[in-house]
Amino acid sequence: MPEVKCKAVLFDLDGTLVDSCSSIENFWSRWAIKNHIDVNYVLSVIHGRNIEEALKLISPYFHNEDCIEEIKVLAIEELSHVSPVAGAVDFMKKIPVKRIAIVTSGAWKVAIASIRGAGLSVPDLVITSEDVWNDKPDPEPYLKATQLLDVQPDDCLVFEDADCGIQSAIAAGMRVIAVGSFSHRLKNRQDGMQLDNYKNILVDIEGDLMTLSW
Numbered sequence: 001m002p003e004v005k006c007k008a009v010l011f012d013l014d015g016t017l018v019d020s021c022s023s024i025e026n027f028w029s030r031w032a033i034k035n036h037i038d039v040n041y042v043l044s045v046i047h048g049r050n051i052e053e054a055l056k057l058i059s060p061y062f063h064n065e066d067c068i069e070e071i072k073v074l075a076i077e078e079l080s081h082v083s084p085v086a087g088a089v090d091f092m093k094k095i096p097v098k099r100i101a102i103v104t105s106g107a108w109k110v111a112i113a114s115i116r117g118a119g120l121s122v123p124d125l126v127i128t129s130e131d132v133w134n135d136k137p138d139p140e141p142y143l144k145a146t147q148l149l150d151v152q153p154d155d156c157l158v159f160e161d162a163d164c165g166i167q168s169a170i171a172a173g174m175r176v177i178a179v180g181s182f183s184h185r186l187k188n189r190q191d192g193m194q195l196d197n198y199k200n201i202l203v204d205i206e207g208d209l210m211t212l213s214w
Contacts, residue, residue, distance in 0.1 A: 002193065003213035004175065007155040009095050010145050013104035013111055015161035016179050018118040020082045027074040048136060048162030050105040050129035072110055079114040085180060087198030089120055094203040101125040101145040105135050125149065136164040139172035
């Protein structure tokens with residue numbers, strides 16, 4: 001039975017805790033069609049990136065406050081009706097509140113809509129794209145979480161689903177478990193593990209040390 005010892009558990013949000021991939025692709029596709037942009041190209045650049053970075057890649061023409069706010073409105077509407085990844089609700093309840101954080105590339109209002117829409121508890125610490133200068137794949141978001149939780153990077157276990165997030169966590173010096181449909185991206189690599197969901201994870205707590213096994 002594999003097991004990992006850690007002092008803090010950090011989660012990405014969309015695709016990792018929340019089954020939101022189709023919802024995200026839905027509102028971006030609607031926006032792309034409305035603006036006569038190739039949908040396939042848009043969908044190829046959005047995952048794991050914040051709205052600002054995605055729009056910058058799509059076209060500098062759309063990288064402005066009006067478009068950013070438009071996408072946020074679409075995202076909040078769509079992500080208010082998502083489902084959690086299997087086992088996520090119960091698993092999060094097993095982690096002490098002072099040893100858990102969500103680290104997302106989403107904006108605060110969008111992230112909260114997604115968390116609540118999936119029926120998850122909002123943890124005390126949620127790091128969003130608005131809290132950092134450099135978003136994923138830069139290590140800053142995950143390193144900021146460790147500073148606020150007062151733990152060392154190598155004491156953290158990160159759950160992620162997208163390349164940008166996996167790169168960010170590894171660059172921060174953390175161990176990574178890839179979750180869900182993108183978990184194959186860590187296959188045969190020594191810096192991570194893969195799980196389909198959270199249903200079979202056991203948590204044993206002794207002092208400030210947690211042992212996760214499955």
